[in-house]
Amino acid sequence: MIQPTELAELFLQGNDREALKQVQQFLDSHNRKKLFDQLLTPAMYHIGELWETNAISVADEHLATAICDFVVSVIDKRREEEHAAKRKVMVLGPEGEEHYIGLKMVSSLFREHDWSVNYLGPNMPLDHAMEAANRWQPDAIALSAALVYRMPTLKAYINKFKELAHAPAIIVGGRAAAFESSRILIEEGAILVKDLEQLEHWIKTGEEPDDEYRISI
Ligand code: B12
Structure with missing residues (x-):
């Protein structure tokens, strides 16, 4: 191999x-x-x-x-038939983020589990992402960041998405999500997903990954 x-x-x-x-x-x-x-x-x-x-x-x-x-x-696996009752996910990178191969893999994994995917790509302005989310009403929004200095931008996106009346799950992943500093995003209300293994588990069970950085006293 x-x-x-x-x-x-x-x-x-x-x-x-x-x-x-x-x-x-x-x-x-x-x-x-x-x-x-x-x-x-x-x-x-x-x-x-x-x-x-x-x-x-x-x-x-x-x-x-x-x-x-x-x-x-x-x-990438595309289904020939669309099922009306499918769960929907919107996949994007925040403004300034250019890395997108990970986002494409995330989209592909959701599709494999029969979700309907709107892949908006990297460098997606927040206002337009909000407008799309209001219109399309996804069950989940998946965000990706490769660079740690993207944290403030991610926080802004999460806080805005939390205003959506239909309350989609907000999932954050990418290289930056594997660092301890990204833990603040959980406090903001996001589901922090370290890798595709954890994402698949969430897709199958709806269970959030353990917060590996929580200190138990
Ligand atoms: C290709 C590349 C680029 C391309 C991106 C093009 C593209 N189409 O994506 C370009 C040239 C644009 C680029 C630019 C830059 N890059 Co770059 N880039 C890379 C490189 C070589 C590969 C990225 C990649 O595709 N990786 C493969 C994917 C599959 O990995 P991934 O993104 O981590 O995704 C996986 C997981 O994280 C997860 N995942 C990802 N997103 C999500 C989302 C969710 C919801 C979930 C659940 C999971 C998940 O799933 C994937 C599967 O395992 C990396 C090296 C690396 N280690 O990744 C550097 C790297 C990320 N880049 C780096 C840097 C520094 C930059 C620049 C700042 C360089 C510069 N001076 O301009 C700019 C920043 C651009 C910007 N504003 O975003 C550094 C970051 C270092 C750091 N300190 O964090 C790296 C690590 C290179 C290095 N070793 O120095 N880059």
């Missing part, structure tokens, strides 16, 4: 055909969550390390991201 660093190399070569072939082979014996957790995310984190240490250029990183984006789009 292909390793994340090998897949990263295919991304860096711009080899979309072979990258897709390898990913589809992986999907023959694994589900999408495993593909995202065990192969694609580590491959992109590896790209991040190469970029951070100047082993690759910005152009290389952009090419790799584009191939990863292509692969995630191709393997």
Whole structure:
């Protein structure tokens, strides 16, 4: 089975055909969550390390991201029939946030569990997100942030979404959500989800993840 660093190399070569072939082979014996957790995310984190240490250029990183984006789009499962009573989720990144591969994976996971997904992409202005939420009435709103300094923006989004009369669940995830400082978002009323494993558990059971940062005395 292909390793994340090998897949990263295919991304860096711009080899979309072979990258897709390898990913589809992986999907023959694994589900999408495993593909995202065990192969694609580590491959992109590896790209991040190469970029951070100047082993690759910005152009290389952009090419790799584009191939990863292509692969995630191709393997996304779209249902042929829409069921009226489906649960609905709106998926977005707040203003200023440009990282969106994680958001696409989140959308894909919700779809796999038969949710109706409105993926609004990254860098979504709050006013327009509110307008869309009022109109579409999603059961959940999923937000993603990669950078820790996004906390004040996330807080503003959560507080605004809390004004929605139909009270959707507000889920926050992404690299930034794995840091202890993100705990304040739980106090703001958000459900903090560290990874896709926890998200799938919430989708299946509605149970919120344990607050790993709570100190018990
Ligand atoms: C590609 C990339 C970019 C691209 C993004 C393009 C795109 N289409 O997304 C571009 C070039 C735009 C970019 C820009 C920047 N980036 Co950048 N980027 C990356 C890189 C290499 C990969 C990102 C990625 O796709 N990862 C793969 C996805 C799948 O991982 P993920 O987002 O964490 O998502 C997973 C989970 O977090 C979770 N998840 C994500 N969202 C959600 C939401 C919910 C609700 C749930 C439940 C779960 C969940 O699910 C996913 C599956 O496991 C990372 C390296 C890394 N470690 O991620 C750096 C990285 C994130 N970037 C970094 C930086 C510094 C920047 C810049 C500030 C650089 C600059 N000086 O301009 C800018 C900031 C841009 C901005 N305003 O947002 C740093 C952050 C360091 C830090 N201290 O936090 C990293 C870690 C690179 C590094 N090692 O230094 N970047």
